[in-house]
Amino acid sequence: MRQSFILPVLLAASAATAAPALQPAQLAIIINDEEPNSVALGEYYRTARGIPDANVVHVRIPGKPRTLTADQFASLKAEIDGRLKPEVQAVLMVWTAPYAVECNGITAAYALGFDAEQCSKTCAPGKPSPYFNATALPGATQQGMRLAMLLPTESVEEGKALIDRGKASGFRIPNAGAYYLVTSEKPRNSRAPFFPKAGAIPQRKLTIHTLRDDALEGRKDIMFYQTGKARVEKLDTLQFLPGALADHLTSVGGDLLGNAQMSSLRWLQSGATASYGTVSEPCNFWQKFSNPAVLLRHYVGGSTAIEAYWRSVAWPAQGVFIGEPLAAPYRR
Structure with a gap:
């Protein structure tokens, strides 16, 4: 994708007819019975979103490990898949950890299969996702594919607030801002060429701000x-609207319970509804992070948060998607 592609993308977004979007009956909830907060x-979430009882799968993951081995994950995935109906297009894992499968993000490993080759050299290019910039449901894009997202469970109160924000996002289109920051940390600006230019999408009441600054305030x-x-x-000075998407390009934002860098959980704790980060050192390939133009196009076109985020990452093996998957402020 080149810079010249961005303007047509935004014009398409402003007038796009929404693609078929994920419905509650197509989403499964995976609950860890070893964790009371997950239960x-x-x-x-099942009650708030009207998820069918048949789409609720109970598993047991003792000890809340941050990382699973490939074998442990294969057993878990087989257990989950064995209980799902074919019409299920996505799963919501209701836990914070585990969030990694060796060097892979658990949501990517579930959707695309564990990528052992990436772990031999995490800074190598990744495998292309068939769902990048897709316009169909995952099963129509690749047979048997199901998207995945984590709903963090560190706090029941924060988790309920997150779910409520996602649901509230469907009631009205607010006057909103989209903020893209080119910062002083030059290696982390690799996706800046894909930042939309400042302007407005009047049909979506959205104003785009592309700034040179280290933080919004x-x-x-x-x-x-x-x-x-x-x-x-x-972040404590900001207010995120229901359905807001937010992320930062850095090495290990997806190490949700680590402290080497800012965890992607901080976005949700600050009021965002969904986010993304990598669990292992990806180097600064823009393809391993959310492409801003693609994310914007699909979200304002009516996609749910899980669909828009998944469609925006070209090489997602090392990434973990977190938040409330059915948030869709622009679906009408």
Whole structure:
């Protein structure tokens, strides 16, 4: 994708007819019965979104490990898949950890299969995702494919608030801002060429701001916030709208319970509804992170958060998608 592609993408987004979007009956909930918070939030989500009882799968993952081996994951995936009906197009894993399968993000390993080759050299290019910039449901894009996302469970109160934000996103289109920051951390600006130019999408009440700054401060209308920083400051001064998507390009934002860099969990704790990060050192290939133009196009075109985020990452093996999957503020 080149810079010249961005303007047509945005024009298409402003007038796009929404592609078929994921429905609650096509989403499964995976609950870890070894974790009380997972049980509580799984039931809360099922009720809030009207997920069919048949789409709820209970598993047991003792000890809350951050990382699974390939063999452990294969057993878990087989157990989950064996209980799902063919019409299920995506799964929501209701837990924070495990979030990695060796060097892979668990959501990517589930959707695309464990990529052992990537682990031999994590800084090597990744395998292309068949769902990158797709316009159909995952099963129509690749037979048997199901998307995956994590709903974090560190706090029942925060988890319920996240679910409520996702559901609230479907009630109205607010006046909103999309913020893209070119920062002083130059290696983390690799996707800056794909930042949309400043302007407006009037049909979606969305104003685009492309800035040169290390952090936003005091903004109260955030629907998109994408930047490149190891740690993003001033999040406590911001207000994210229901359905907001936010992420930072850095090495291990997807190491959700680590402290080497800012965890992607911080976005959700600050009020965003979905986010993304990598669990192992990816180097700064833009393809291993969310492409801002593609994410914007699909989300304002009516896609759910899980579909828009998955469609925006070209090489997702090392990534983990987190948040409330059915948020869709622009679906009408």
